[in-house]
Amino acid sequence: MMSYQVTWAAAKLNKNEQSKLIEDGLDVFRDLPELVKRPFAEVDKSYYMYFKFAGLTVQKPQEQGNFMMRVKIPGGIINIKQARHLAAIASEYGHDQIDLTTRQAVQYHWIPFAKLPEIFAGINAVGLTTQGAEGDITRNVIDNPLAGIDPNELFDTRPTVRRVHRLFQGNRDYSNLPRKFKISINSNIYNAGNAEINDLAFVPATKKINGRTVKGFNVKVGGGLGMRPYLGLGLDIFVTRSQVPAVAEAVVQLYRDNGYRRSRSKARLKFLIQDWGVAEFETKLREKVPSLATAGASAVIGWSNGTALGIHEQRQAGYYYVGVSIPAGRLQAADFSAFVDLAEKYGRDEIRFDHSQNLLIPYIAAADLPAVKAAPIFKKFSYKPHNLVDFGTTCTGAEYCNLAYTHTKEIFTPLLKRLDTQFSFDQPVHITLTGCGNGCAHRSVADIGIEGLTAKTKDGQRAEAFKIAVGGSLLAGGHFNEVLKGKLFANQLYGALAALLADYQTQRLANETYYAYFQRLGIDHLQTILDQYLAQAA
Ligand code: SF4
Known part of the structure; x- marks a missing residue:
């Protein structure tokens, strides 16, 4: 009760x-x-x-x-x-x-x-649950996909994630929230928990307390994607690992008791934070958890998109994790079982999933890497992350989703594979496709975000169409991508993306990321590229 x-x-x-x-x-x-x-x-x-x-x-x-x-x-x-x-x-x-x-x-x-x-x-x-995977409740608590094995983490966040999950799971004090509530806990210095797009995010930080440097978290609140995306904003608090459950509970209580319940489109925490401001929210939080120090020094120095592709050595010397690209995030049961076989034979009773619809097999000993790499499943899936298709994400789309305007998974993988035959970059380019304006595949923070909609054809029929936004990132607090004018029909998507990527290929400086290229040349430059493509395609 x-x-x-x-x-x-x-x-x-x-x-x-x-x-x-x-x-x-x-x-x-x-x-x-x-x-x-x-x-x-x-x-x-x-x-x-x-x-x-x-x-x-x-x-x-x-x-x-x-x-x-x-x-x-x-x-x-x-x-x-x-x-x-x-x-x-x-x-x-x-x-x-x-x-x-x-x-x-x-x-x-x-x-x-x-x-x-x-x-x-x-x-x-088998110790899993669907309870709270959807609905107006705390959702799956996310972590650094490499927690506990990561050379770039301040500390192992797995015990904290488990405590917060158990605190809310099946807890009827928190099963009637105004909308969904997303929590991220991460100590990776490349923001592997995608902090700014969560309602509540614990981000790695250090703080001098009584002359001792303590590793813990700063906190961001009020992030979220969807039709009206907002980036999470920092509170002036520092949270030790043992304080995380109390802070998470207090934030969810504030949301439960003060969040808006009149209109569902304004019910996420982000709207309350925008109205109150972070200072007022922090004051009310401190009334519930009075002992919190002021914010520590952030340890975040970049953004990985929560992706962990490729074969890399773990924090545990001599052991490697194998991050496997799963195009469009879709697996057949037999293929998944092949990865499970590998994990069982060579790993340590563990499979992991990242934030970009890929999977990881951790704890492969150096001596076993040749056998793992030679497994037949790697003829079908790649552990070498060089391609657009490896870093792309897409949502369910019209195949199953009641809200979708367009299909997604069916067109996404062939589209990116075709682009991969033409382009090769030394930096990941995150391309994301969603079947409507919601944020299920993190479209708003992609380098190139494609949103499904409908448009009238020349003969007046409604058809699946798309608009493109460019320049999203969660680097340095985050920036939502900006929409280019012009709607594209499905048969124009390849040409438009090829034109945009060709410009990146020719204009980019050495090692320049897509986001840095976007910041340097600006939205007007990219609009010109798309306009030129649309003019010649008309
Ligand atoms: S983003 Fe995709 S999965 Fe989410 S509601 Fe829209 S079409 Fe459905």
């Missing part, structure tokens, strides 16, 4: 909020065994919102009673038994597909309504 007083019951509330006052989101697990005894068609559409709290979205066409199901994986780390079970779910129920997300989780499609109780029982039996 919950231990707090609801303070918003008398306010003007949206429909979801009115429902959540009557029945908590987590009650879906109580309801399901009875619900599945009847045909899915008998489930009232007003109940669909509750499925979210169980990590479920009704898949289109909605009358068929299939679901997208997301499994939470705190910090993106699973053991071999869990990995084998995730592969088995795909084979048995999910049309053989596993999609890797940008928050270190996995998701499936085609999950049948009638089988949900047995599927959940199997997931719980």
